Amino acid sequence: MKPVRARYGRIEQVVGNLLAENHVLRAPVPVEDIAEACGAHVQVHEFNNEISGMLLRANDQQIIAVERSQSPVRRRFTIAHELGHLLLHGGLEVRLDTDFKINFRDSTSSTAVDVEEVEANAFAASLLMPQQFLQQDLRDRFVDVEDEAMIRDLARTYHVSVQAMTIRIATLMNLHRL
Numbered sequence: 001m002k003p004v005r006a007r008y009g010r011i012e013q014v015v016g017n018l019l020a021e022n023h024v025l026r027a028p029v030p031v032e033d034i035a036e037a038c039g040a041h042v043q044v045h046e047f048n049n050e051i052s053g054m055l056l057r058a059n060d061q062q063i064i065a066v067e068r069s070q071s072p073v074r075r076r077f078t079i080a081h082e083l084g085h086l087l088l089h090g091g092l093e094v095r096l097d098t099d100f101k102i103n104f105r106d107s108t109s110s111t112a113v114d115v116e117e118v119e120a121n122a123f124a125a126s127l128l129m130p131q132q133f134l135q136q137d138l139r140d141r142f143v144d145v146e147d148e149a150m151i152r153d154l155a156r157t158y159h160v161s162v163q164a165m166t167i168r169i170a171t172l173m174n175l176h177r178l
Contacts, residue, residue, distance in 0.1 A: 006118045007088075014087055015126040027133050028159035031076050034127070035083045040064045042079055053078035055085045062086055073161045077124050084123030089116050128160050129168040131177055143178050145170045 040062040056063040064082040066075045155165040172178040
């Protein structure tokens with residue numbers, strides 16, 4: 001059953017469990033290792049920039065495929081996004097030679113139209129930039145999303161884009177969690 005609104009509490013719970021189970025105590029989060037620990041094989045493919053990433057579920061296998069031409073930080077976010085689909089959503093059923101379920105990450109994934117895409121993006125942000133890690137790294141500091149040097153340093157530490165870090169910090173500040 002598809003969720004009708006984003007389940008942020010569930011996302012934080014799943015991410016917290018993943019970090020604990022994989023003994024991740026600080027950034028950067030080893031997203032490929034975590035995906036593999038969850039049973040997903042990560043592969044890099046050329047999709048001619050038409051698809052950022054894809055989750056394929058077939059014959060008891062899960063494959064997360066990401067676009068080769070993406071930057072390393074973008075690939076990390078895409079892997080985390082697809083892992084979010086794997087752990088939170090049943091997937092769309094597609095029929096070809098065999099039955100399998102597939103999730104694509106494409107240009108509509110970040111438009112906040114589809115609840116599953118919103119959840120997968122929230123999952124990726126939470127996994128790559130855990131709230132408790134950011135709170136620790138930012139303790140005793142004045143947090144300003146317009147402080148480009150601070151955001152750039154954090155993005156480098158967490159191996160994410162400056163844009164992703166800016167959005168994550170702004171979101172946590174709006175929720176009064178930083």
